[in-house]
Amino acid sequence: MSNLSWGLEGKSILVTGSNRGIGKGIAESLAKAGASVGVTYSGSSPESEAKAHALCKELEGYGGRAIAIAVNVADEDQCKAAVDRMVKEFGGLYGLVNNAGVAIDQLTLRYKADDWDKLMSINLKGAFLMSKAALRPMMKQEQGASIVNMSSVVGLMGNAGQAVYAASKAGLVGMTKSLAREFASRQLRVNAVAPGFIDTEMTQAMTPEARTKLSAEIPLQSLGNVEDIAAGTLYLLSPLSRYVTGQVLSINGGLYM
Numbered sequence: 001m002s003n004l005s006w007g008l009e010g011k012s013i014l015v016t017g018s019n020r021g022i023g024k025g026i027a028e029s030l031a032k033a034g035a036s037v038g039v040t041y042s043g044s045s046p047e048s049e050a051k052a053h054a055l056c057k058e059l060e061g062y063g064g065r066a067i068a069i070a071v072n073v074a075d076e077d078q079c080k081a082a083v084d085r086m087v088k089e090f091g092g093l094y095g096l097v098n099n100a101g102v103a104i105d106q107l108t109l110r111y112k113a114d115d116w117d118k119l120m121s122i123n124l125k126g127a128f129l130m131s132k133a134a135l136r137p138m139m140k141q142e143q144g145a146s147i148v149n150m151s152s153v154v155g156l157m158g159n160a161g162q163a164v165y166a167a168s169k170a171g172l173v174g175m176t177k178s179l180a181r182e183f184a185s186r187q188l189r190v191n192a193v194a195p196g197f198i199d200t201e202m203t204q205a206m207t208p209e210a211r212t213k214l215s216a217e218i219p220l221q222s223l224g225n226v227e228d229i230a231a232g233t234l235y236l237l238s239p240l241s242r243y244v245t246g247q248v249l250s251i252n253g254g255l256y257m
């Protein structure tokens, strides 16, 4: 991606859940593109905070600025505080990637109602609360602004054993299109990325047999990597996509067409 100018130099962009996995890949690509990046972590494990700080150091090695922010996206006050911190540190907010998410998978008959609440509060409510907190500063951006929501192929095609996760990801699509319509007149664009199966801790939880079987079902014959998702996300954040809003960009190796 080094020869292409995304037009993101110096732009302040918050990526939730970016201490690892897909979010980390997006944060790295943004830093290489010259953006100022907010790296968030939830603190779910003892390594979670350390990973965020180590990543910020790595990102600053590309010449830009990066800050680590602890935020539970299910908590409205913490979302507001994260956005305030970005505005204070970087003088405004141009971009938001609602990437934080969890998968709690179980067959429907065994699914616990508490797990529905937990998953929805992070995957769907979290993206809404973070967007709500970000909208005012983003509307002040003179050259427009961009939100990208991380949906999933299973939100589009469904998956046995993932009814709740799929519902949260399908919900993000409806939210994306509604916010896109509500804020288009303010030059604030809202789009979604729907990754297929990507090689991260989330999919490493699958058995090797399940991964092999899955790869065979993907027309391009393999899981994707975080750089594949970062490339699409940077496009939607970039002014290169200035005429694109309310869309879902599928990056899935052809798994769902």
Ligand SMILES: NC(=O)c1ccc[n+]([C@@H]2O[C@H](COP(=O)([O-])OP(=O)(O)OC[C@H]3O[C@@H](n4cnc5c(N)ncnc54)[C@H](OP(=O)(O)O)[C@@H]3O)[C@@H](O)[C@H]2O)c1
Pocket (backbone or CB within 6 Å): 016, 017, 018, 019, 020, 021, 022, 023, 040, 041, 042, 043, 044, 045, 048, 049, 071, 072, 073, 074, 099, 100, 101, 102, 103, 122, 126, 150, 151, 152, 153, 194, 195, 196, 197, 198, 199, 200, 201, 202, 203
């Ligand atoms: N991997 C895939 O194949 C795939 C496919 C389609 C869509 N997706 C979506 O892509 C996104 C990233 O997936 P991933 O595979 O990179 O996930 P991951 O490796 O499991 O990372 C999840 C991230 O979300 C953060 N997080 C979890 N709960 C949070 C909370 N309450 N508040 C704030 N942050 C929280 C985690 O922070 P801590 O480290 O502090 O816990 C971590 O940074 C998710 O939305 C996922 O649903 C993934």
